[in-house]
Amino acid sequence: MFAVEVRDHIMIAHSLPGEVFGPAQGLHGATFVVDLAFFREELDPDNIVVDIGLATDALKAILKPLNYANLDEYAPVKGKGPTTTEFLARYIFQEMAAKVKSGGLGSHAGGLTKLRVTLNESHVARAWCEGPLA
Amino acid sequence: MFAVEVRDHIMIAHSLPGEVFGPAQGLHGATFVVDLAFFREELDPDNIVVDIGLATDALKAILKPLNYANLDEYAPVKGKGPTTTEFLARYIFQEMAAKVKSGGLGSHAGGLTKLRVTLNESHVARAWCEGPLA
């Protein structure tokens, strides 16, 4: 199995309603350093997992509307529960899975089998969402 | 699949009996930067893998008696073979698995399926223990 992982980041505000979140119930924010890994079983004819230029651009395009946003007011995630690190990892996973499906990652991207999205929120905490591509 | 990982550290002394350990047979020590990852298949009703506050506190509680210890004299690990990085990763895994089972990680922690404990011992070496929760 092979993987390629690229990195970018977003800086967002949000509040996390729910007793479990303690002081994070109030409006605060985070830098999420995002690692997106693409997996496939065998390399494509160019000896790559994915076109890393397209992968980097696709991640940047997905993150652009999230960057510098107040997620409490960001329509695509509103009303879907707390915008936790885990939730955002899943949201970015779904956005990238859609891009792969629609051909945005190049002609050989059909061979991709899995994605993993990791959000590093500090030097002591991170979360990730990993799953197969349908 | 989802995961949340938290980080803490310990600073210990120990000796590693056995020819395979070469110069590490003598009394020396290590800083282990410990990453503990909790896994589950679906997010809980709060859109989280685990209560990160409880997870951080549980890890700190497990590490406390190990921190600043001479493992050659630490009863819970004495006589169980060399206290290698791998051995300590398994020990911390077992301690955390017990905490999850006994309810210490919150009411939704029953949905946790797996743990991974990584001990970073330097900028060039680390070890981990990963396994299902019974």
Place this chain on the structure above:
Amino acid sequence: MFAVEVRDHIMIAHSLPGEVFGPAQGLHGATFVVDLAFFREELDPDNIVVDIGLATDALKAILKPLNYANLDEYAPVKGKGPTTTEFLARYIFQEMAAKVKSGGLGSHAGGLTKLRVTLNESHVARAWCEGPLA
């Protein structure tokens, strides 16, 4: 010259008024991983720069009201211009300098000559404030 540096972090929301800030004019947020370095010319009688336990606690105490805060509504920084990374580095510098002066860093802290506060805001950007202790 000697230095000891300790690390902690905060997760805040803020907006940055001023054309120069572009998309960061809107409400967004950041994780700041904070490194605080203490300097002195010669080591104290215990061969240390500063009591690292007191230093760690002092940094945590300074960061506590900032953590999980919306800086747009945080009284101590309101009306003093944009709460940029640089501004916050200076604010934390001033808070720690006051703690050193008031004796909160231990009986030998009079020998401290300088502080440096670094705020890491992502994997590609950071800012710091460095200066002598009066």
Place this chain on the structure above:
Amino acid sequence: MFAVEVRDHIMIAHSLPGEVFGPAQGLHGATFVVDLAFFREELDPDNIVVDIGLATDALKAILKPLNYANLDEYAPVKGKGPTTTEFLARYIFQEMAAKVKSGGLGSHAGGLTKLRVTLNESHVARAWCEGPLA
């Protein structure tokens, strides 16, 4: 499951023929920081995954002919397609798998089940190859 991972690096030149590589078609280079992980189901009688001294030496021996090389002229990889990060991860995987098989990793290395080779090419990109030992 247990793993031990060791780190080393190489500094190489190469060109990547193929339209997909854009500006990387020309002769350029890279530092690859290489992480090699060894996996096994249960620890060996010394409570280890692998003799870390042998593992470190084996990785260094595999990397030595690659280090400071122009891969366009390096016989073992010539004519096998572009020497991408993924390709090199697989090449190092195969070299280490052969070393394990031939007994170079010690008398208990028969219990190793899997290898993973990660090549970090910058602060924003990496690739890995992971697979079972035959």
Place this chain on the structure above:
Amino acid sequence: MFAVEVRDHIMIAHSLPGEVFGPAQGLHGATFVVDLAFFREELDPDNIVVDIGLATDALKAILKPLNYANLDEYAPVKGKGPTTTEFLARYIFQEMAAKVKSGGLGSHAGGLTKLRVTLNESHVARAWCEGPLA
């Protein structure tokens, strides 16, 4: 004193003529992760050291012709001695100093007093060039 530091990277090929370079005399390559720090004594009216958007763009513009280049054939550095990490740090320093002088870093950049350019070449080595702005 205040500083802001931004990060980018280049991937280059070169050879280093001179006995002192040992195996690096042959054609090889490197990833240089470049940190560029801007210094000033007091913050500008926007509470910043420099417009971080302009700083990031300026660094990218300076690095662009170096990225994916064979430095042995790159006219601006040819014939000036070995293109060591130190040499490249100085070259990037000079390019950025010229940009600051010509107004490319914004209207308040006249207050900048110093630059530092760090090139990280692996997980175990880096070099930097630091100096005042004329």
Place this chain on the structure above:
Amino acid sequence: MFAVEVRDHIMIAHSLPGEVFGPAQGLHGATFVVDLAFFREELDPDNIVVDIGLATDALKAILKPLNYANLDEYAPVKGKGPTTTEFLARYIFQEMAAKVKSGGLGSHAGGLTKLRVTLNESHVARAWCEGPLA
């Protein structure tokens, strides 16, 4: 001003007598990831600060007797006060300064003006010693 910095590490046991050390008074240990920076005003005729091969070997030679040692029993540091991180940074500084003076860093090392030794003891703490070469 120019600098080159190389990295290595040691794993030691020690105890730190003195009330200020709290739980670190008992026998424990640490991994110290050591960064040694060499400074000079102008590059030498080979466009370098120091022969990085000699620098790396010199650091390794200095660290060798410390690695895997119990510092409580290590003659060169015994009776000189607590073997704190700061103390060890100074000790390594002095050892390297002597090597520079005795010609161990090559024929151009006379141009070196300063050294800095940083000991990273965990992901949240480090100390350094910096000073001129006599």
